[in-house]
Every structure is written in structure tokens, then in C-alpha cells.
Amino acid sequence: MAEIKDFRFELLMDAGNGAQKAGDILVKTFAKAGVYVFIEPIIPAEISPPKRTPHSLSGAVIRVSSDEISNIGSYSQFVLVEHEILLDRRCDDLEFDKDAVILMDFGNERRAKEAYENVSKRVLDAGLNLVPFSINDDSEAIIKELNGNGKNMYYLGLLSYFFTVDTSIVEIIIRETFKKLPAEKLEKNINLFHNGYSYASSLKQDRYEFPSLIDESEKVLLDGNTAMSLGIIDSGFKLFAGYPITPASTIMHNLARLLPAYGGTLHQAEDEISAIGTVIGSYFSGVPAITATSGPGLSLKQEFIGLSVSAEIPCVVINVQRGGPSTGLPTRTEQTDLFSAAFGSHGDSPKVVISVANVEDCFYVPHVARYIAEKCRLPVIILSDYMTSSSYRVLDKLTLNKMDDIETIQDFVLDRFFMKRLPDTIEMVKGNQDTPGQTGGMRRVTGLNTNEDGFVEYSSVSNQRSHEIRNQKVHHVKDALLEPESFGSQDGDILIVGWGSTRSVIEESVQKLSEKGLSVGGCHLKIVYPLAPMLKEVFSRYKFVVSIEVAYGDSMKYTPFATLLRSETLVDVRGLIAQATGRPLKPVQVVEKVESFLKENVNA
Amino acid sequence: MAEIKDFRFELLMDAGNGAQKAGDILVKTFAKAGVYVFIEPIIPAEISPPKRTPHSLSGAVIRVSSDEISNIGSYSQFVLVEHEILLDRRCDDLEFDKDAVILMDFGNERRAKEAYENVSKRVLDAGLNLVPFSINDDSEAIIKELNGNGKNMYYLGLLSYFFTVDTSIVEIIIRETFKKLPAEKLEKNINLFHNGYSYASSLKQDRYEFPSLIDESEKVLLDGNTAMSLGIIDSGFKLFAGYPITPASTIMHNLARLLPAYGGTLHQAEDEISAIGTVIGSYFSGVPAITATSGPGLSLKQEFIGLSVSAEIPCVVINVQRGGPSTGLPTRTEQTDLFSAAFGSHGDSPKVVISVANVEDCFYVPHVARYIAEKCRLPVIILSDYMTSSSYRVLDKLTLNKMDDIETIQDFVLDRFFMKRLPDTIEMVKGNQDTPGQTGGMRRVTGLNTNEDGFVEYSSVSNQRSHEIRNQKVHHVKDALLEPESFGSQDGDILIVGWGSTRSVIEESVQKLSEKGLSVGGCHLKIVYPLAPMLKEVFSRYKFVVSIEVAYGDSMKYTPFATLLRSETLVDVRGLIAQATGRPLKPVQVVEKVESFLKENVNA
Amino acid sequence: MPEEKKALSMKDLKSSDPRWCTGCGDYTILVGLRKFMVNNQLERENTVNVSGIGCSGRIPHYMNTYGIHSLHGRSVPVALGIVLARPDLNVFVHSGDGDSLSIGGNHLMHGIKKNFNCVYLLFDNQIYGLTKNQTSPTTRKGLPTQSQPSGSMLEPINPIHFALGLGASFIASTADWLGTHFVDTLDKAFKHNGFSFVHVAQRCPKFNPAAWDFQESSWITFLTDETHGVANDAKGAPDAKVLAHNPLDFDEAMKKANGVPDIFGVFYKEDKAVYNDLLIQQNDSVEQKSRDSLLDSFII
């Protein structure tokens, strides 16, 4: 039995067969044993694609570790897959470790002999270890009784055996998960689980064991969008207005269930333009409101984002990035909405853009966004991405803020985003910022330029004044930004910069590179507009500065983030990885790229 | 009598009193005499503001010169103004030369004695030369008979006297202009004109005379939006879809009259989103189509701009910039939509952005935009601005292209935009680009990612391939860009860079600075995205590179253009003038700024 | 001792000076709105005027209440935000025919469907005013404009049919120059619980002087009903016809609407669930929790 500290595996089944459920149960079991877990679900692009087709690939990639982890790692070392078509399809993704063990269900082999042969050959040729198995006859019979369901429980049994977990705990969690099933069906599922477990031992394969870490601290299992939803409630937003769009929709789904219980209102608008309009109407009336969308919705909201700037009405927009341009790849990850967030609205519309690195950030970012939006009375855009929104993690329990007044925001929340408090008062274009209901404060706001008294004015002096004051607000934010988080060496050959969800990839790859004795630093930004003022100084400590991004770039075009860094620092920041393949970056990719970069440029 | 080569004057009247008409007649007279003219109308923000209020300020600023000119110059040297309120209001704009002669109609003096006194004091204190006049009794009587109309003709008489023009030509143009008036009314107007002319001589003021330049070449009088409309027809667009918005609307107005006569169709859409959707539908079907809008409309079109990128359907969007953000200053000029044009749509959406420097460019830019849009099958955005769209000029007659096939675009048109021809064939994401009606080419386009066969595909490889091909198209444009236009010294102390409508300000100020013996160069870009590849080399020839822009910038924030230049060249380009006051820049401002900059930084 | 509240006067409602063209119907709408507020002694600080962009969109600037001059076509979502945040406020929405029915059509449609509580005034001058004379969805066929110089091409939308087809709960039509009828209509609209759709014939002497003949009145028919209707305006339109109409009868309303734009009065009225009330009820029906419990169900 191999004791392991960090391991990645995956369960692949046809969509609709319950792979994710099985994964969840296993993950909860791990978590109860004190192990940290990161899960990336594999979700097909279609609602219910036909089974036994490549489009039907569904499942969960699970990374377990005895340390906190916040990325999915590089390659899967163990795979359990339902049939040959899925395996073939998944091979295309190049996500398997070169020594991976692949358990494939050969139950369909008779039906598709040739295909099984071809795929077996493919994995064997690639040097992987293929372990055929099948569901035993008893279990097949039960599955038939369950109308074809329950295979996932059998697989769960197999996995439980190989990962040496406590079957009694698994059983408890199965019972909890399926508590709505009729007792008889539930027992059949339990049986399948146990059958799988015992069958596994017959396969005579190595088992894996995690060091027992029994840890008394409370843990939570959350995906990014759920954490964001809870953060919205904790930070005191009272209205969410939204329109469905993948991958942002689940924020609305969560809040539809939760917000009313916490004194808030969930409003489904007729489109994204309307949703942000309602947010602005609410905030104008003094009630904090927020909306969430993804790329196409962000494009639609641009006009209202400009109104928020000009009329000085706070507004917070969450944008969960997905593959673009246009409809793009709705169920893949990218980091390419940075420009659109910072500069999408016409005219000079100063605003603040905050990205999230991980699931915890999702919980705390609404607090910071609200704090800045209300202090400066401008739009704040939160950039999450598909990866962060939909992957979930076991986390130490989060700290509630129960924020109502923005000034009560806790220091550790601001620290987390590497900023300090803003000045007590910040000058506004319009002197009077009262909200309806306040006696004597009657005022009119508008998207036209106004003078200090809030009256429309077309003069050059007044227009320039408004531009200055609006920009000054963002400058206050810039002044409040601390040196961004850094990893590894504080100076040296190369600095890897990134933002948003690449944080843990930077952290992990810098650690690995440092272990190899290379002089490498990492730098990660959460607030991406404005940029922290000391970047030039930080960058100057390294021979080379490179960015890694899930965004397209090449030798004739810098990525958006690199463009901003170059303009800000005049340092020749180039994209070390500037790819938009729809997949998150891997620590190992970064390690390899840095090694070869240093070989060419430093040690040459 | 002073002979002058370059002179700026203005006629200011209450809105609705015909100042622009009078200005036009005078301008045509100048043009017939071979003089070049540039006119900037002063248009009130309200439709018909109440008379005798500051909001009622209306009129025309006119610059005349014996050389071609394409900006309004710096300060007015002669002013004819209807009453004290307008003068007072206009003083705020700081548009008068320090020695300006101000003719003010004192006809209202009895009604507003104190106000007249205060304003007189204001202008005298400022050192200006105030010349009171009034309309003689005969003429007052005629004006009464005309129900208060005709004052503008009297003023035209005054101006004709002072600018020593041939009254018989003016009379012909008046008759032509008012040919729809009843004969009796027309004669009364003519009388008023002559009365004004004779009255003027009694004022005993200096007259001005232009050298007679009788020039046989044909000339046209055009404003930017009219030139753009004609260019749209000449370049073979067959559908214009639009939605009204200031200052873009007049393009639609022109085309509504003209397009049907030239085989095209004018469609008024229900909003800006719909307008661009219809353009894309038309282009998909093989018929070149175009839309025009201003800031708020550009924000709304962002989602469809992304579809044009992804589905590889050409599309051309004209954006006439006005003051922003949000509704901003609809009747003032700015250059702040650059980022929104280049980067407004979510995701990585490569496109091309072309700006116009002047009225002629407006005529030729549709040709270039169509050429690039169709060759590369992507969106091209044309950036004009309020200033260029609404000011008009006397020009040598333009050269028609009568373009149908884009390959017939004439070289001088591409030269004008400092680019060469694109490669014969450019690779597309989708191999088949047939249009409906083509047998056998049946194909489906989509905003989702596709493979080469046009089928939806989610794989990493395919997505990265699409990104590469789309960006490669823009790289082809970059490769085709020649060194941008330059002025003055080819190396030296300082280079002034700008884009769009600041061209002639750069040209003129560089000339003035060079005459002063300073080592100054100018560089002007028309195509602003992508940037020409040799900028770094060009910039390296100067000690300092500064930008001038009608866009906000300060020491903590670079303007959009400077940001792009910095990232591209890593040269410390800063905004010498980065103001958004709603007014075009003045050559004299630039001269002053450069002089003081050089004093501080070079000769210190 | 609490200070006695001073009665609200017309003067109290002035802010900056309007800048419309002479003779523009927006002036009389402004005065009518002020009159209505004075009649009802509405509190300025609890009143919000919301608008889109257009000549009509300027109204909020001239009313000394709270106000938001938002974006072209987007007044409804903004108004909804205000109503959801503060259902106690008096919310008036001002929107031109282009703003309402061209770019803003979808929001208006969903405002009507949601039936949230506000008074919606559609300023119908049958033209785009602020952008200087383009065809709008209510422009009469044949009228030459800057965008359709050979004459506007399509039959105008009938705003009353439109609102009826969408299931509006209150529909009335009045005219800017009919002083008492306008104020009375506002009154009915305000007292109705839900989205009160008020079509206002509005003069635009600048670009569409022929749209409404306000000097003649024989072309006008008033709908009247003792309980739900508005009295005919004998002073404002002495030659008008008067027609009895029961605003509770949907089919009748549909038929009468065929006579639009020559008919003024309350077309339709229905008691219907109000979106902001529904939301409040729904939220109230849910057990309220303390934020302390927020993470509980995610603990493993």
C-alpha cells in the first residue's frame, strides 16, 4: 500500500450516470478524514448528450492532498472510466500522467470489440497501465432492477477500496445523500457500493493510503459560485438582479434559495441590461445591489456601467469569465475579459476591477467590492472564471463578517486583497449624494456632465473637473494598494506574474522551481485595475518578467494583462504562457516553460 | 485695408436667428474667390433654447486662409455678436484673440443697460476692442415686416463689408439659398443685406482683404458626416442600418436621401443592437452593409461585434466620438472611445480600428474599412469625432472610386491611410466562406468555437487554433502598415504623437515650433489598432515622445493612446496634452506646452 | 414638539429652468405633474422622477424631487430597482415614444408584465424630438422625417392595443394641453396599485406640429365612467364627444382602442398581482435566518 501526500484521479462516466454524485460522496469522506480536496467537474456541453458518444463525457477530476491545495494539479495518476469511447475522448485532452493507472469497465466489450481493442492499444502504446474490470453478475442484476442506475455506486466501491477509506463513513454519506430514495432502492445502492468494494480486492492492484490527519477544525465544501453567493449575503447586499448565463447562473440559483431567508430579494430580469439597470436603481435608493453575468452579458451591460460612473451611483457586477469571443466556449475557462471589464464602456469611465484567485476569495470579494463601490461611488467589476466558479474545495471554515455598514469591513478581508483602507472622505463630482427619503436632499442624477451642484453643465472647465474627480477616486484606490502577494525569490532571474485563478499555479510552480535551485519569483495580483503603484520597483529586481495567463497572446500581440503591465512599468513583460485552450494552466507546464526559458536566456 | 492670409472670426446669434445660414453664404462666397475655409458651427445643447439666454448661443466660427487648412485655428480675431448675453457666455470659452475686434449689436441696450455695461467692461478689461453698432431704423422696419427675421442678412452685409467680398456674388448666393421664399420676402432680405453693407462703412473700422486667388479647380464644401455618407456610397455599401444619435445621426439623414438613388437601402432600426445585427445578416448574405453610431450605441453593439469576430462575418461600424462617459456631452468633441472600440467586446476579439484626421479622410475611410473587413472577415471600427463630423471645409474635389469589388480599391486611398495591400489570400477559421445562394456551399456559422469545417468544437487544440487564425488576420494588417505620417524634424528633442482629428494641430504646431528653431517632430496615426510595427524605431530617434489627445490623462493614468504606445514601444510616452474639455485642441496650446516642456527637460 | 410641516406649493417643486422649445407640450406636462403633487401633497423627498433620454427625459431635472435621468430606453429597469429597494416611494416614469416603444420596448413590455407599482407616462409626440426629427414607432404613416424623407413607411403602433395585448393592469390616455383631464388621469393612475400606463398626447411644435390639433377639439372623444374613469375636460376640449365606457371590460377596451389616437380616458383597469408585493410576500413567507447560520449547511 502506497502512502501518498498529493494525488490526482478521475472518475469518467456517461452524462447522467451519477459520476459527480459518486465523486462528491468520496470527497466528503476524504474531507472527514482531514484530507484537503479540490474537484473539477467535467460537464458536457449539451444538456443530456446521447450515451456512449464522445459528447457524453462527464465526471470529476479530484485532487487530494494532506496540504491545502487550490488548483487541480497537473495530470491524473488514476482513472476509472465507464467505457472505451469516453476513454478515447479523454485521451485527447492530454490530462493523464505518463504512468497513470486506468481502470476501464469492459462490460461493453462484447458490443464493441474492435473499439475496445483500439482504445486499449492507444493507452498501452502511450505507456499507461490499463486494468480491465467488469461489474459482477450479482451487481448487474441489481442495476437492472434499478432501471440501469447504480453503476456509480459500484464504482464508488472500487474507488473506496483503492483509496483505502472507511466504508462505514461512506455508507453514512450515501444514506444522507439519497435520503429521499425509497428504502428498498437505497439498500440496493448500498449493496452495489459494497459489491464494488469487495470486487476491487480481486483486481490485485496497489492501493493508496493518505496519512490520517484527523483535524478537529470545521471544514466546508464549497464551489466558487456558492462561496460568492454566501459572500454576497455576508457582505450585506440586499438585492440580486440577474439573467441566466453559464457559468454565472448558479450564483442566481443559490441566491434564489438563500437570499429571501436573509432579508434580501432575488430578481430575475428580462435581460442583462435590465438587471444592471435595476441594480443601479436600487443603489440610487440606498439599497446595496449586485448582478452577475458572463462575457456576453458583460458586453450588454457596458452602457449602464458608464451611467454608474457618470451619475456616481455605486454598482457591483460579477463577471464569471468563460471561453470567448462571442458565445465561444460557454463551459470552458478563460481570462480574457480583463480589457472589456476595465475599458469596455465608451468614454473615459474610471472603475475598479478585482479578480479572485480561489474559492475563499469568492467569499470575501463581495465585501471588498461593496466597500470600494460605495466609498468611491463607482462601478466595481469582479472577475471570476469558469474554473474557479465550478470547481470546489474543502476549506477551513470561513470567517463571517455580517457586514452592514461598509466601514465595519474587517482588516483581514482588505489584507486578503492586498489593500488598505481608503481615505475617510472622497470627493465626488456632485456635492449632494443623498438618497430618496432623505429630507431636503432632493437631487437629480444624470449621465450628462454636471457641475458640483448636480446641474447639467457643458462648459469645458466643468467637464474637465468631472473627469479629474472621477479619476481621482480610482487613484485613491491605487494609493491604497499594497505590494501584491509574492512567492519564492524576492529578486533574481525571472519573475512570473499573473492574476485571478492562476495564483496557486504560480505558487506551486515557483516552489517547485525554487526546489530545483532556480532563482525564480512569483507575483500575483487580485486587484487588476488600477494596478498597484510599486510594480515597476518589484519588476526591476528581476532580469526577466513574464506573465502567465489563460488568454491569447503571441509575438505580435501582448495579452491584456501584459499590455497593462508594460504600459505601467515599461518593463518588457512577455507572455510565457498566453494560451486560451479553455483549460486551466498546469503547474508542470509553467515549470517546463521557465526551465527552458532560463536555459535559453540566462544560462545560455 | 489689411491683406491677410489666415484669419478666424465668428458670428454669434441667438439660436434660430439664422447665424449658420449667413455664415454658409459668406463661406461660399469666399470659396468662389479661391479662399480655403474651415467652419465650426456652434450649436446649442437644446433644440430651441429660449432667446436672450446663455443657452441660446449659436453661430459659426470661420477660419479663412489662402492655404489649405483643416482645423479651426486657435483664437478668433473678429467677432460679430447679437447681444450682450451671448458675448458674456462666449467670453467663458476663452476663444478670443487678445486683440480681437468685437462688433456687438447694441440694439437691446435700452432693455438691459446694466448688463450691457457689465459685459462691455468685461471685454474692455480683457483688452479687446469693442465696437458697438446697431441696426438702422429702415432695416428695423423691414425686420418687423419679416416677423423678426432677417437680422442675419443685415449682419451678413456687415461681414461682407469688413471682409471685402464681392456683393454681387453674395447676392447670387442669397438668391440661390432662399429660392423657396416668396419674391417679396426675398427682396426684403436682399435689402437688409445691402443696408448692412452700407451701414458698415459708417463704422470707420479697418477692413480685411484676402489676396485674390482665382483658382479654376473644382471645389466642394463638405462636413465630415456628409463626406462619410458620400464615401459609403462611393465604396459600394448597399445597406445602411442605423439608429439616431448625436452626432452620428446626420450620416443616416444624408443616406436616407441619397442611398436609394444609388441602388442602396436605408434601414432605421429599433435600436443600435438591432442595427448591427442587420448589418451582419446582410454581410452574411454577401451584401456590404454599414452602421454608424456614437458612444452609447458603441457600448450596445459590443456583443454583436464579438459575433462578427467569431462567425467571421465582415462588419463596419462608424463611431462618431462625443463627450463621455455615459450620455456625457453629446454636442462636444472627445477622443475617448479608443479602448472601447479596440477592446470593448468580451473575450479576445481581434479587430481593426481606423480613425479619421479630417473631412477628406471621412470620404475615403469607408473604402479602406470595407477593404479590410472583407479581406479579413472581421469587424472594422471607424472612429470619427464630433469636431470632424460637424465642421465643414472647402476642399479640392474628391476622387471617386466607384468601388464594387474591394480589390479595385485605388492605391492612393490605401496610401492615405499609410498602408499597403493585404496578401491575396488570408486564412480563415472556417474553410468555407460561401454566401447563401451559392450552390453546394451550404454552411452554418455560429458564435461558438468551430473547427475548420465549421462544426462546433470544444477541444483545446481547436480553440487555440481559432484564436491564432483570428489574430493572424490582424497581424496581416499590422504587417501592411507603413510608417505613419510625420512632420518636421525626423529626429531630435521631442516627438509629438497623436491620432484622429489632432492631425492638423500636430502639423501646424510642429511647423510653428520648427520655425522657432526647435528640434521637434510630429507623428500621426490613422490606423490605431493594430499599431504600425516600426513605432519603436521611430520613437527612438527622439529624446522625448509625448502624445496630445482630447482624452483625459494625468500623472497616475495614461490616456488610452499613450497606454497602447507605451506597451508597444516601451518608450515613456506621456500625455503632453491629455484633456477632455469638450473642445478641440489649439495649435497655440501645443506650441506653448512644447516650449515649456523643452525648457524644463532639455534646455534646463 | 415636531415642527409643523409647511404645505407643498407649486414653487417648492421648481428646480432649474426648463429649456424646451416654446410651445412644447412638455411644459404643460411638467406643470400638470406639479399640480398633481400639490393636490395630493406628496412629499418631495419620497418622490422619484425617472426618465430615459429625449426631450421628455429632461422632466426630472425640473422637478425638485429626487430624480434620475437614466439611459435611452432604460427607465423601466431603473424604476423597478427603486421600487424594489423602497416600495414606499412615489415613482413616476417619463419616457418618449421612441424611448418607450423603440429602444425601450422590451423593458416596457416586462414592466407591464411584472406590474410593479409606478406611474408610467408615455410622452407621445409621434417623433424623435431630441435627436431632431426622425420617425418613431408612433409616427403616422407618410410623414416625412430626417430618417424617412419620402414619408414614414409603417403604420404606427397603437400604444393602447400594445398595452392591452401585454395584459397591463391600468391603461389611460390623455393630452398635455388638457389641464384638468391630465391631472385627473395622473390621480387615477397614481391611486391604482400596479403599473399604471398613461399615454400622453404631447405637442412638438418644432418637428411635428401637425401631430395633435390642440386648438380644435371636435376630433376628441372622452371615455367616462363614474367610478374608474376621468371626467371629460369641458374647458380644455369644449367640442369633444363623450362616450361612456366601463374600464373593467377588456373586450370593450380592445374595441375602443381602435379609435386611438382620438380617444382619451381610462381604457382599462384590473386588480392584478403586483410584482413588488409578490416579492415582499414571498420573502416574508420564508423563515428569516441569522447570518450566523450562513455556512452551516456547507460544513462537512
Add this chain to the structure above:
Amino acid sequence: MPEEKKALSMKDLKSSDPRWCTGCGDYTILVGLRKFMVNNQLERENTVNVSGIGCSGRIPHYMNTYGIHSLHGRSVPVALGIVLARPDLNVFVHSGDGDSLSIGGNHLMHGIKKNFNCVYLLFDNQIYGLTKNQTSPTTRKGLPTQSQPSGSMLEPINPIHFALGLGASFIASTADWLGTHFVDTLDKAFKHNGFSFVHVAQRCPKFNPAAWDFQESSWITFLTDETHGVANDAKGAPDAKVLAHNPLDFDEAMKKANGVPDIFGVFYKEDKAVYNDLLIQQNDSVEQKSRDSLLDSFII
């Protein structure tokens, strides 16, 4: 000698394999559309299928014609562009209930008003399918969804009332599972000159299985009319009622529409000016000029 044209077959119309859920009504709509094209031997290269985004939006991918899968809610403007560019093409628009009536409501409204020539199919599954189960404007009140888990809050829009209120020139309703009725309806819609609005009851077994009962048929009423109507589908709905209806009668149509969604057939049909024809006529009436003259009137 010209090659003899091969007759169009069902197979010719296949492109890639559909990927909807098993039992989805979109499959039968796809088949019906192909059948209709085969019946009429429409040329594939002169046919364009246009869609927005949604499960319904995938149709163009599966039809071996020209196609454009555009943006959510924006199929109408794109279709109009195609029709203006090439009035000779056969244009079919496919749009979900959310696509049509939520985000796309304004374009649909103006498509109807413009009455440009196309067949518009509203795929009504009373739910957001592709985004996995949110309330749409046609979702029946009370249905719990992901966005309104305590039950959808509002009365659904009646799409027939909606189209009638906007003055649509052709309005019909059919169902995906009614094979012949669907194809016959498409036929009538296609032969109508103008914007043909076809409401299609569409099954979504995944998220809204209870929306339409396709196994029972006693709840269905067919409207029939010899000249303008569609024959009842005795095979597809053996227990359905049949009701005579004159589609030329607007008032009758309004009344019958009260029975929606249980009534299928042609509700309304009217000969009305068609936008693309109007534009062509207008352009034809203008004296055509050579581009040589372009600058003439600007010469001074």
C-alpha cells in the same frame, strides 16, 4: 444541356448529428422542417435558418442549408439583414420562449411591426432549457425553477395576444408532436407574404415535462378553416376538439386566443404591407443615379 436537378430528400438536409436530450421536441421540429422543405422542394442553397441561443438555437447546425446561430435574443435583426440583402431567400427563424419573449422581446415586436418576409418559429417549452431550468416569460405560474424555486411568480405571457396586440399579419399555433399539423402550419406560414408568427408547443422532458401532455389529446382544440386554416391532426391528436374559425376576423381571433395554450391552428391572417417590399418599392420609385454624379450637388 443542363443537368437534371436531383429531387431534394430528407437525407440531403442532414448535416451534423443533433445533441438534444432524448424525447426533446426539438427533434420532431427538425424532422418537420425537413419534411416541409422536401414537400416543397425548397432549394437548400437558397434557404437560411437563423436562430438565437438556446436548445432551440441549435436547429441551424443540423439543417444542411445555410444557417446562422446568432446571439441570444437577436435572431430577428439578423434575419432582417438577410431578407433585405436577398429578398429571394427562404428565411426561417428559430427562437426559444426566453430568446423570443424575454431578452429578444423588442426585436420580435419590431419584426412583427415591420412585417418583413420570414417564417418565425417560437419554440415554447415554457422554460429556459439550455441554461438549465429557469423561469421564462411563458412558464406557468407556480412552477418551481432554479431562479424561482418557490414557484414561478407571474402569469405567463399569452404569445397569441402579444402578437395580435402588435398587429402581426399571420399568427398560428401548433405543436412539435403533431406531425401533419406542424408541417401544414409551416406550409401556410411560408406561403403567407410577411412576418409569419408560428407558436410551437415544444416538449422539454428534461426540465419541464409537465408543460405539454402529448400522450393525451382531449385537452386540445383545433381551429379550422377551409381557405386559410390548417386541417386538424386526427392521427396526432385523436381526441382533440375541432372548432371552426375565420382567421380574417381580428376580434374573433382575440377571443379565441383566450383559450391559449390549449388551442392550435391559424388564429389570424391579414394582407399587410411588407417591409422589404415597401423598401424595394420606395427605392424603385427614386430616380437612379450614376455614381459619377455623387459630388455634383456639393460643388461650389
